[in-house]
Amino acid sequence: MADIIDIISSFAIPAFIFVVLVYGLLNGVNVYDSFVEGAKEGFVTAVKVLPYMVAMFVAISIFRASGAMDILVSLMSPVTEFLGVPAQILPLVIMRPMSGIASTGILAELFKVYGPDSFIGRVASTVMGSTETIFYTLSIYFGAVGIKRIRYTLWAALLGDMVGLIASVVVCSIVFGR
Amino acid sequence: MCSIVESNIICIKKKVAEKVRPMVNIVWILLILIGLVVAAFNGKIEAVTQAALDNAKYAVELCFGLIGIYALWLGLMRVAEEAGLVKRVSRKMQGVMRFLFADIPARHHAIGAITMNIIANMLGLGNAATPLGIKAMKELQELNPHKDRATDAMCMFLVINTSSVQLIPATVVALRSTAGSSNPTEIIGTAFIATVCSTAAGIIAAKILQRYY
Numbered sequence: 223m224a225d226i227i228d229i230i231s232s233f234a235i236p237a238f239i240f241v242v243l244v245y246g247l248l249n250g251v252n253v254y255d256s257f258v259e260g261a262k263e264g265f266v267t268a269v270k271v272l273p274y275m276v277a278m279f280v281a282i283s284i285f286r287a288s289g290a291m292d293i294l295v296s297l298m299s300p301v302t303e304f305l306g307v308p309a310q311i312l313p314l315v316i317m318r319p320m321s322g323i324a325s326t327g328i329l330a331e332l333f334k335v336y337g338p339d340s341f342i343g344r345v346a347s348t349v350m351g352s353t354e355t356i357f358y359t360l361s362i363y364f365g366a367v368g369i370k371r372i373r374y375t376l377w378a379a380l381l382g383d384m385v386g387l388i389a390s391v392v393v394c395s396i397v398f399g400r
Numbered sequence: 401m402c403s404i405v406e407s408n409i410i411c412i413k414k415k416v417a418e419k420v421r422p423m424v425n426i427v428w429i430l431l432i433l434i435g436l437v438v439a440a441f442n443g444k445i446e447a448v449t450q451a452a453l454d455n456a457k458y459a460v461e462l463c464f465g466l467i468g469i470y471a472l473w474l475g476l477m478r479v480a481e482e483a484g485l486v487k488r489v490s491r492k493m494q495g496v497m498r499f500l501f502a503d504i505p506a507r508h509h510a511i512g513a514i515t516m517n518i519i520a521n522m523l524g525l526g527n528a529a530t531p532l533g534i535k536a537m538k539e540l541q542e543l544n545p546h547k548d549r550a551t552d553a554m555c556m557f558l559v560i561n562t563s564s565v566q567l568i569p570a571t572v573v574a575l576r577s578t579a580g581s582s583n584p585t586e587i588i589g590t591a592f593i594a595t596v597c598s599t600a601a602g603i604i605a606a607k608i609l610q611r612y613y
Contacts, residue, residue: 227589234568234588242476246483253479260478264471272463279459280452281431287451288439313431321424326571330462331455333579344587347576351569351591352598354562357423361416363558364550366534367541371549374609375558381605382563386598393590 224397271323278327282313286335306391310336311346315387318349319356319380326350344398348390353383409531462578469574477525486528490515500560500603501553510539514557521564533561552610559602565595 246253285291295309302309314332317325329350336342356379364372439448480486490512497515504510513536520529536557544551569591576584 227593228586230589230592231586235573235585238568239476242480242483242485245485245488246479249483251479251482256478256482257475259475261471261475263474264467264469267470267474268463268467271466272460275459275463276456277428279455281428281435283451283455284435284439284448285431286435287447288435288437288444289442290435290438293438317424317427320427324424324428326575327459329572330459330575330579333575333581334455334458338576338579338581339583343576343579343581344590347569347572347587348590348594351566351572351587352595354564356562358416359562360558362412362530363533363537363561364554365416366412367537369541369548369550369554373550373555373613374606375550375555378555378559378602378605378609379562382559382598382602385601386563386594389594389597390590393593397590398586 227393227397271326274323275327275330278324279331282328282331285313286331305388307387308342308345308391310342311349314346314349318353319383321358322355325355341394341398341400345390345394348394349387352386352390356380356383409534412534413530462575465578466574469570469577473524473570473574477523477527480523481525481528486516486520486523486525486532489519489523493519500556503551504540504543504553508539508543510536510543510553513539517557518560518564521561522567524566524568524570552606555610556603556606559606560599563595563598563602565592565599567592 243253246256291310291313294312298309298312302312307315311332314325314328317328329346332346333343338344338347356376360372360375360379364375435448439445493515494511497511497518498504498506501511501514513532517529517532517536520526520532537554540551540554540557541547543553568588572587572591573584576587
């Protein structure tokens with residue numbers, strides 16, 4: 223199991239690059255030009271993210287430096303220990319369904335404090351990579367066609383998120399060890 | 401509000417942002433205010449000032465560190481888009497989709513739009529995904545007898561969409577790499593497994609709940 227996951231991890235990006243380029247060539251795309259055209263947006267995107275990143279970084283670092291984070295972690299520890307989830311990733315779990323960009327800031331702060339290769343860093347990466355901004359997505363799509371009664375959609379989506387969170391912890395424990 | 405010049409999708413996105421922002425606002429302001437009050441009690445006011453200043457600076461450095469990987473990824477995405485990768489993969493996936501969306505008539509356009517949106521999400525083509533998703537919702541709305549109430553197919557579509565199986569979480573990999581990870585891509589496999597679990601749970605929950613709501 224762990225071996226297969228390892229192979230997926232190391233081959234995903236090279237395989238993706240290969241498939242995209244070959245497929246582009248076969249379909250007569252001017253691959254180099256269109257790559258450069260897309261790459262131009264890299265700078266713009268990074269600059270667009272910047273103010274959100276500063277806002278979130280400052281907020282969470284104040285929360286941490288004051289000692290409030292320690293209080294939150296110990297308050298929530300009965301729940302998080304029951305679920306087996308590291309309490310330190312709670313702010314990420316709370317922010318994730320609301321805003322992609324704000325949760326990216328929280329993730330980056332976790333990397334800075336604990337390191338991306340720590341257990342917390344790996345679980346946080348996995349959670350971030352396996353969930354979506356539920357509230358935002360639901361409002362966009364239902365809003366676009368004027369649906370008011372969304373029935374069970376939010377509950378099913380949140381349940382999926384919870385399962386994804388627990389699965390992240392379990393899979394990371396198996397693959398990386400705690 | 402929205403001007404006439406802006407396209408529909410940008411307009412919808414703006415309206416939604418106005419609704420979602422209050423939630424982020426509350427969390428953000430709570431983090432700072434609670435932090436400041438706790439710091440005053442703990443005698444950590446100076447540490448807090450230092451942390452705020454240092455981290456504002458670090459956040460900027462981090463964003464600049466991301467430019468290269470963003471450029472690489474967005475370049476690839478552009479090639480994928482221009483080559484029509486989404487369309488081709490979608491054609492192969494439609495069988496699976498028919499099983500999940502049994503109540504949509506077999507040759508209806510909705511299936512195509514749904515599949516293309518999900519595939520675009522899987523590939524991480526966010527820009528391409530949103531218009532396809534809105535198109536899918538509009539097609540589904542045509543089949544809807546009660547225009548303000550979501551159909552089973554709509555609920556299923558959005559549950560899958562929000563628990564999206566993303567093949568390569570590019571932003572996370574980029575962040576890990578800029579943060580000095582010795583193996584930034586090692587979480588692709590674990591995220592993939594976790595996302596399969598969450599999507600499966602979402603689908604099962606939707607299938608069960610649709611009987612009672």
